[in-house]
Amino acid sequence: MCVCVCVCVCVCVSRCRGCMSWLPSSFAWGNFCVLAVGVWAIAQRDSIDAVLMFLMGMVLTILTDIVHFGIFYPLNEYAVENRFRFSAGMAILSxxxxxxxxxxxxxxxxxxxxxxxVNFGFPSVSRNREAYQSIDQQDESSGPANPFNQAQDSKPAVRTY
Structure with missing residues (x-):
């Protein structure tokens, strides 16, 4: 499967390179690699990692597409060509x-x-108190409620913490 995806990506990048000559090949390689990870994420229905990799790849390609358009979009060179307008429109729509x-x-x-x-290492306050045990209700047989009144009892009590 991996070999088939790599061959399809190579063919698509070489074909797409002719119609999007104003963009570098890194634009096509990045988008087609994320597409290949997306096919993997859909094919493996039980994999959480594949979907997370696809999501991170999509976010990364959003950022790199913005950079590519900002750097490589020509101002007035190809503006009259229909092929340029179509490829630019499809890339912007994508x-x-x-x-x-x-x-x-x-x-x-x-x-x-x-x-x-997301955990950046800062301490945070949690309002979920279901996992905590209350220390207000102690077992009556384990010892006296007040530890300072042990002198009144004949034997010392064992405290449970």
Missing amino acids: LLLKPASCFFVYQMYRERGGDYN
Whole structure:
């Protein structure tokens, strides 16, 4: 499967290079590699890692597409050619649809059981108190309620913590 995907990516990049000559080949390679990871994520229905890699790849290609368009978009060289206008329009449409695709991929990630919690190492306060045990209700047989009244009892009590 991996060999077939690599061959398809190579063919698509070489074909697409002719119609999008204003963009570098890194644009096509990045998008087609993320497409290959997306095919892998859909094919393996039980893999959470594949969906997470696809989501991170989509976010990365959004950023790199913006950089590619900002650097390589010609101002007035090819503006009259229909081929340029079509390829630029499709590339911009692809960029505009990627955030919606990221939303749906994130929903697929959540459905498969993924829970992405961001932790930057800062201490945080949690309001979930279900996992804690209360220390207010101690067992009556384990010892006196007040540890300072042990002198009144004939034997010392064992404290449980």
